[in-house]
Amino acid sequence: MRGVQGTIDEIGLPLASTTFVVVDLETTGGSPRSAEITEFGAVKVCGGETLGEFSTLVRPTVPIPPFIAVLTGITDAMLADAPRVTSALPSFLEFARGSVLVAHNAPFDIGFLRAACDQLGIAWPKFQVLDTARLARRVLARDEAHNCKLSTLAALFRARTMPTHRALDDARATVDVLHGLLERLGNVGVHTVEELSLWQSTVTPAQRAKRHLAERVASAPGVYVFADTDGRALYVGKSKNMRARVRTYFTASETRTRMTEMVAIASSITGIECATNLEAEVRELRLIAERKPRYNRRSRFPERGSWLKLTIEPFPRLSLVRQVRDDGAAYLGPFSSKRSAEATMTALHEAIPIRQCTQRLSPSKPTSPCILAEMGRCGAPCSGAETVDEYAAHADAVRTAFTGDPSTVVRRLRRRIDDLAERQRYEDAASHRDRLSAFVRTAMRCQRIAALAAVRQLVAARRLEMGGWEIHVIRHGRLAAAGTSPPGADPRPYVSSLVATAETVGSPPPPLPAGTSEEAECVLRWLETPGVRLVEVDGCWSYPAPSAAAYADIVAASETDHMNAQPFTDRRGLRPTG
Template identity: 65%
Template sequence: MTAAHGVPAGVQGTLDDLGTPLSEVTFVVVDLETTGGSAADSAITEIGAVKVRGGEDLGELATLVDPGGPVPPFITALTGITTAMVAAAPRIESVLPAFLEFARGCVLVAHNASFDIGFLKAACAEHGYAWPAFPVVDTVDLARRVLSKDEVPNCKLGTLARFFRTSAEPAHRALADARATVEVLHGLIERLGSFGVTTLEEMRGFAKAPTPEQRRKRHLADGVPSAPGVYLFEDASGEVLYVGKSGDLRSRVRSYFTGSETRWRVREMVGLAESVRTIECATGLEAEVRELRLIAEHKPRYNRRSKFPERAIWLKLTAEPFPRLSIVRECRADGARYLGPISSRRQAEEARAALHEAVPLRQCTQRLTLRLIERGRARSCALAEIGRCGAPCDGRESPDAYAVHVETARAVMEGDVRPVVAAAQVRIDRLAAELRYEEAAAQRDRLAAFVRAAARGQRLAALARLPELVAARPAFDGGWELAVVRYGRLAAAGTVPPNAHPRPYVDALIATAETVFPPAGEAPGGVALGDPPSAGATAEEMECVLRWLDLPGVRLVEVDGAWTCPAHGAEGLRAWIDRAYEHPYDRGGEGVPGGRPGGGRGRGGTARPRGRLPLK
């Protein structure tokens, strides 16, 4: 149809073209309480949901959920939800149908939606329920777009609730937090009006759209090569703001200037950046190692991990007349024995407790000498009175008898972990037989912390002792990736073209590899001492190398020295420990303590390895 004079007539748009007005959208605002932070090993303890449309409440759904095991104490302290409260509650498989029906045809809203929706999706997948294709709105994303740093210091629910002066206060309980999120959502929708956002489609796109600053700085990605390597965002003064790695530098750097980058800290970093510097690398391993080194060197304010490799935690058998176990942050060549590095202080404390169960070393912190003991100036402690310590402080245990315990502890830290495993298994079996399942689980956790720390240290120490290791891995183009590792440090990386003989390339790479001096001292069970590049490597760098060496198809070309782990070390027990956490909890099962009959994995119950570990 045409109008007069041949001009096309206007076509009236439909409501679908305009989108769904926000006043007509039915939102279901949901909040969960759980036993932990990951859907893989935690469970839901409470669901709260509020249905609203046009500012009017249409209904609420709230229920406690039995997680299938005890509620951890720190969760009880945070939420007030106890194991007794959820004992009579319905299981999640009974609650899910009611929630899915309540939310049918609605838009799901949550504060930090990836957390809540992730738990709900995992529960549906575990119990055979199809997850509907709900549209999802995250109030965190909206808040980051419409509120400035001057208005709110962060986007936590409590902060936003105070800013919008909600009548409902967040209380770490599902329904209360859902009600508060409803009012926060309404406040954010009011703010969206000033941006011309009036439909659901516009709102969802607005939350993910790149900021004006991101769009303005797209030119920083010009000229970035399509190659593996490392990139550094720098400000006007040349300070490194952020370091990252990628197999394709060009596509990765360009993604920082699109709507796919939603992390508010990264968006803030992009606003400060004035240049992007790139370093091309021969292989992905070289890129990963260079990233770690650059982060440790520059300590960029927007990198959250690997900034302080020197802050590793160690378990130390002190070098003094009556040695004891101490948790330290520095490993020195002082004649002491070290176990580690360990990922956290809590894990170090668990590992120390496991070693104390096997070897009755003193646990007091006083410095003991024979002279102090002879003069009666040393203080005894309660552990001596209950038989947990031989009490060398008051002369009840002779220096020679105490030296036997020290030698046992030293042998354990150097590689023979059998005494610790045997002592832990005896206690686990006894506690399980007495139906003291939570205490048995605590013993299992101590043993697991010790085994993992010892296995990590022994793997790293074995690599750190090697003067040189040359390995090759098949490349995607038909050639080879090469790596030269000296004393645990990546000294060179290169490639062999397809159909070329590798020997000349290997020889050239070895000849041009970085010189790495032997470490000044070595931490038994741990990494080499010294500051890179003069000696050794960090634990994280060696773990990168070990992961690469474990990949399918990797071949050892040359090894200078013996690359071995202790015969009775912890490396062979890691899989056994991991299986202890995978078995279902079953009171009547094959020696597995804890939980409820038929309970699922990761429900906060207790478990231990099936059967006994052969210790000889």
């Protein structure tokens, strides 16, 4: 299998092999805005062993206040020959480089370190920080420690060095406190830095009580399903490391209200291992569509997508439908919303004088034309002003825009947009631009998916970083099989085996893929990943030239304009309180 460098959320940093630098500072006061550092003390540890220590006094630019001298024992005389922070701070940062910083009451020490960096013009290295005081408040019961002062915790964990308000002694004491806390947390399944960091924050009792459910899930790529006591799916997700991902639902990193509610209801978690990340992504989509878990917001109802259909009749028209039939008609979609479909239909009606009435028309029974004919937006085939052959040119233009070159639509709408802009009707121009963008976006997507769906079988492979290959068999846009070959082995027998055992997939009516459009898009993203090689193609996988993709700049410009118009959209989902 391929070795993947994931994020901390996915794989975590094992505590046993993580280097911690436990730091403590002495200062001339309590605020970095008015006080300065007088002493650094730090201990570097890994796997319970001390790797090194760093200690230095620092000569401030202000005298030591008397009460600070009494508290720490550090006097002005002691600091007379000490280095300035300009040399002490870079030395400490070099000592701590590449480690996780640990401090007791970390906001105090980290605040002074960051202020000193700002003062000296040094970029803060953005250390990951753990706070033993905050961690202790989450781990220890009230009857174990009446407070979380360093002296109290050092006594509880029988530290070898007791705190003395000197930096190195306090750092040594904090090391023993850290190790004591880690030992406690290891018993409840906290084994990575990511989990340790998250444990510092507030976690609901329901989350903690059900943390054990994550231990039943494998540390492998795949799909996980939260279910209630009746076995009904509550939520479906995917991950490169299922156990690491599932654990985060039981920590404070999960801030979504609906997920906290879901965890409280869940009684089991089932993990389904997958051979590749693409298989996991596809299986997630299929499970969501099949089981419709109520806490998943996306992909639950792929069957609700709508399509624009160019009808089959003497005078074809555009119709908004829910289903693609094998009837020889041209289709465009799917649209995620009725609003987007209607915007695209309006764009086509503005560019091409195809009729907008809904009744069936007969060349032998002319009727009176509507006002659109008077406005020049329809050739009035209803009245006999256009013959079937003359009207067919409009239908052909729509069909070509659906399946190939949309330049006619783009050119005419751009001309209209430019005209409106010249007349300073900017809002109308923006509305036309948005409708054109909706059309181009959908045409691009539809043409990409239709091209893949037309291929009877496509076998592709990509070399894994650790050796071997990941192999996928795709039939009519649907993932039919997924697997890997081991490092050093000839992949061809594995390809043959996958093809022989792959799912049988029937040919769908164009432009539909055999699976959902979302699944086809997942497959396309993988196929376009650098390093993917086509092993076998049964059919012709090609995009029309020219195609809607030639006008991708229209979509990008529209999206940029919308972002610039609302650069800080409020997405908090505010609810009324009254």
